[in-house]
Amino acid sequence: MTVRVLLADDEHLIRGALAALLSLEDDLVIVAEAATGPEALAMARAHAPDVAVLDLQMPGADGVKVATSLRAELPACQVLIVTSHGRPGHLKRALAAGVRGFVPKTVSAQRLAELIRTVHAGNRYVDPELAADAIAAGDSPLTSREAEVLELAADGAPVAEIAERAALSPGTVRNYLSSAVSKLGAENRHAAVRLARERGWV
Amino acid sequence: MTVRVLLADDEHLIRGALAALLSLEDDLVIVAEAATGPEALAMARAHAPDVAVLDLQMPGADGVKVATSLRAELPACQVLIVTSHGRPGHLKRALAAGVRGFVPKTVSAQRLAELIRTVHAGNRYVDPELAADAIAAGDSPLTSREAEVLELAADGAPVAEIAERAALSPGTVRNYLSSAVSKLGAENRHAAVRLARERGWV
């Protein structure tokens, strides 16, 4: 019995190499490849693969977003996410999106092939190190609005601009930022943005 | 005549896959693999490869640093840098370090094999798109001190801390930041940091 696999990664080099390696396994067959989020979705619809191997960072829509859509449209398709720089919050989002596997790109192809079989069998697998990081980082202490405003502050925009983009009064924005900064124990909002990013909270 | 290749990338998945694909080429042989900068250097010393294919982002020392050392220790070894997120400044640094090739990971393995031969023959190759970006970004308008201070401001530290870390008076730090911000046309120093990073100036 063969497992039909969709491969999505924006780096051609990696995608091609991976396709070649995985094809060496007798029970795996790559039925489609994609370089962007939307492309991955289209390919999945067209080929209805058993397992989708998605890169976390892709142009258009990231792996988790694709996984969410996939879950709705092709419930039979299991999703395995592969990532280069795994930040804690991503894992949580991914699991919430129904992803069955989450591993860093530091695993070997051999191991990846095994994992494809694992998730195809309906089991889950999360890289232990990433899991430990996620647990250590814990839950975000930020309310949704605080997180939202903090995100808008990410590119260094002044308060007035954030307020406009969030349709809030400047005073309110400052309150949220102040509260976010103190919750994160940061020096100022810019350091807060950095911290929240590191922990995957934004 | 075969080309002896060293492969350095921290992502096992990619490195392994790449090694497999490149080995398919009759005239290429992977003599060593490394997952970190220092490891790459050690491997190069041990195996004296003809061409070193280095990832730009590796733990320990990045591709450009490794290339610099390589240039000094093994002048016969040509360096080809492969990167996922190529920012303009990196290319410039890389060329200054004597790197012969610079391409994004979006190229195909086929193409990479060709490029390995190209640099081995002593020719240069730079991805046209990355080159265009680098030219568009131009030279950094920042003085070295401005860049230095801007870098210290990168993690959102307050002026007082930057001043201490740079052994400058707080007023001077503010002057540099102010000048950097206006040179970059940014809203404030945090946006300036972002801009400078994008253009590879810090």
Added chain:
DNA sequence: CACTCCGTATGACAAATGTCAGACGGTCAC
């Protein structure tokens, strides 16, 4: 030698930011 940068510094002022207190309506749980 004069001129122009750069690095460094100070002082002063305006603007942005961070912090706090207080207010009001909504939602959810007990």
Added chain:
DNA sequence: GTGACCGTCTGACATTTGTCATACGGAGTG
């Protein structure tokens, strides 16, 4: 239905930042 939050707002205040003028010594250029 009373608390406990959350989202939203305002106003006031202290601190931090951004900006500008000005100063001086050193390096490099004409």
